[in-house]
Amino acid sequence: MRQSAQLLSAKQVIKPWGRRDLPAPFELSGGSSIGEIWFEHERAPLDLLVKYLFTSEKLSIQVHPSDELGAEKGLPSGKEECWLVLHAEPGAALGIGTREPLTSDQLRAAALDGSLEQLMDWKPVSRGDFYYIPAGTVHAIGAGVTLVEIQQNADITYRLFDYGRPRELHLDEGLEAAAAGPYPDDLGGKVNFAVDQQLVAGPKFDLWLGSSWPAEGLSSELAHIIPLVGSVSAEGVSAKAGECLVCAPRVPLEVAPGARLLFAQARK
Incomplete structure (x- = not known):
């Protein structure tokens, strides 16, 4: 899919x-409690969805299905995602995986009696922490975190435990999707925002950090450009920090001095 550059609409x-x-x-568009900002195409859904998340409380403990399980359920895809922490208050943490492997029966019991919260691997976080979250990973975002998330564009979340909030849980679906166990250390790390680097190399998408198009690895797929600092213009369309544009890869860019950009592409 190739087209002229377009600034995506921000949905609070x-x-x-x-x-x-x-x-x-x-900036808030109303007086409500905003947890996410989504960037959406005006005409058709894209393969990737870029979000910012802002938390004052813990999110539910949840899991997303794989492409294969999604297909069995008649869904367009599964959901894999990654997180880059932009700000974290003192004591903020992300729950990623469980400290020990859990069987399906153990996971069900822990979700029902609330002990799952204590079984999660809560990782203290600060600016620059980065994690790739494969489908099947039991996870939760804690309070006091601002992060940018790049994900497969599928609104599929199975809540296992929600701290008593009056929202629907999806225990049977979540147990089928979950692979409850320790998180692989090599899927996370610390990002130096000043260094150009590839943060994700498949299997569902690629993600780079830099100030210009990455030298290698780009495909012909439409690219998301997410300014973290400064601004960028492509084909006369500009985006600043807090916005997101899409364009064909390798189109000439005008990048403000000192700007730092994320470049994301779905894999087909």
């Missing part, structure tokens, strides 16, 4: 764990 999503005081450069 109300969440019970969101915030009423979004950090710069974001």
Whole structure:
């Protein structure tokens, strides 16, 4: 899919764990508690979805299905995602995987009695922490975190435990999707924002950090460009920090001095 550059529409999503005081450069469009900002194409869904998340409370402990399981359920895809932490308050943590492997029966019991919260591997986080979250990973985002998320564009979340909030749980579906166990250390790390680097190399998408198109690895797929600092223009369309544009790869870019950009492409 190739087309002229386009600035994606920003959609603010109300969440019970969101915030009423979004950090710069974001601004509230109302008085509600905003937990996410999604960037959407005006005509058709794209293969990837870029989000910013802002948390004042813990998110549910949840899991996403694989492409294969999604297909069995009649869904367009599964959901894999990655997180780059932009800000974290003291004591903030991400729950990624469980400290020990859990059988399906053990996971069900822990979800029902609430002990799953204590069985999660809560990782203290700060700016620059990065994690790739494969389908099947039991996970939760803690309070006091601002992060950018790149994911397969599928709104498929199975909640296993939600701290008593009056929202639907999806225990049977979640147990079928989950591979509850320790998180592989090589899927996470610390990002130096000043260094150009590839953060994700498949299997569902690629992600780079830099100030210009990556030298290698780009395909012909439409690319998301997400300015973290500064601004960028492609084919006369500009995006600044807190925005996202899409364009064909390798089109000439005008990048503001000091800008730092994420480049994301889905894999077919």
